Amino acid sequence: MTPFFHVGRYSQLMYRTFTVPQRWKIFVKQTWKEMEKLGADSLPITLLISVFIGAIMTMQTQMNSENPLLPRYTTGLVTRDTLLLEFCSSILCLILAGKVGSNIASEIGTMRITEQIDALDIMGVNSANYLILPKIAGFVLFIPVLVVYSMFFGLLGGYGVSLFTDLITPSTYIYGIQYWFIPWYVYYSLIKAVVFAFIISSVSSYYGYYAYGGALDVGKASTSAVVNSSILILLFNLILTKLLLT
């Protein structure tokens, strides 16, 4: 199947997905559920990874910037900007593409092969709208929360390094993360994350929705969902950076 085939079928699926829900009450309830399942349940892994990456980034930056011409606060500044510009949106979303993407693709794929989606269609329910829209809405609405927490905990990880090692003093680190702060970086990161969340949830839903066969095929759909979401995240990262930063 050519990429054009997938683009066409994906567009058709999204056209069916973005219609007015048949029952708003059910849609809102489903969206809350998805926010909890895809968003809130991803919070522990997000915080854990953010703390460690923040700490490691601080250590590595400090160890690699021993040039006396560089001010001591450079470490805090570099850690902050790297976290804000790249880690808390792109890298975090690449990680979440694995967790959330495989979850969505396998759930919808299993529903497909066990005829649960056919059952919805027979009832007259718009299965794409009922199953996919709450997932996209839930994840896109919750991703800013994950990104903000990731920023805070990433910076906290770096602060931990300054507290528990003698690489950098806490006051220098705090000065560094406050120095020349550009608020737009936060918005830039949030915009990117929202786009990536849409990619993860919609692309994974697409692969799950058109899964065909048995358990093995659901596994394949899940893998395709993660791989293609990741590739699209990288591609859109480039496009958005060009559009928003340069």
Place this chain on the structure above:
Amino acid sequence: MIELQDIHKSFDGREVIKGINAVFHTGQTNLIIGQSGSGKTVLLKCVVGLLNPDSGDILYDNRSLSAMDKNERVTLRTEMGMLFQGSALFDSMTIRDNVLFPLHMFSNLSDKEQVKRAMYCLERVGLGESASLFPAEVSGGMQKRAAIARAISLNPRYLFCDEPNSGLDPLTSIKIDELITDITQEFGMTTVINTHDMNSVLTMGEKICFIYQGDKAWEGNREELYESDNERLNEFVFASKMMQKKTRKQVQ
């Protein structure tokens, strides 16, 4: 009444359904029988609208499926109930919520009335006490009964069953068959059943269509089945020793 008019369906150039005509009457259990791979499931999927036939038409009480717009199709689908081969219950919901689902989506009943209707359907299939269990916590037979309860919750005019007895023991199969027959008469539905279970054929077959390699090879009722001289049909019907014994007894 459901009328099939010259239905054709092909996949990748291979013709799976070759111009089938049939009429399924209201208040009857209409069976589509045939060997595995004969095209029964494809035909049923065409009838319910999950697959679009390449040519031909399906009339639901003289309403043409091919002439219906999107909204008319949604309305028609609320008049349908379907029992899938694997039950197709939503495994994230309890049995009660499964039955409530179509009511939530399409009925204008109050929440209290919806629950009352769901419990009535569950009690009708003998699952009143298992309402709070999840599909994975009940047996295959109970799952089928729960799926029947869900299928009848909106009081459908048409009931479709795809291999309702697959994976069930003979005793449970008989119970499911009886339940489908009773419900068909009680609710005055047009029921179409896809099966290759000969017990079902002989107990429920008020109208039988035998499909052979995508074509309708024979049509009749269970009494006519014994007397038919259709070679293909006899090959299929009398394949098992049990059926051969049964026929011998009947002849004697």
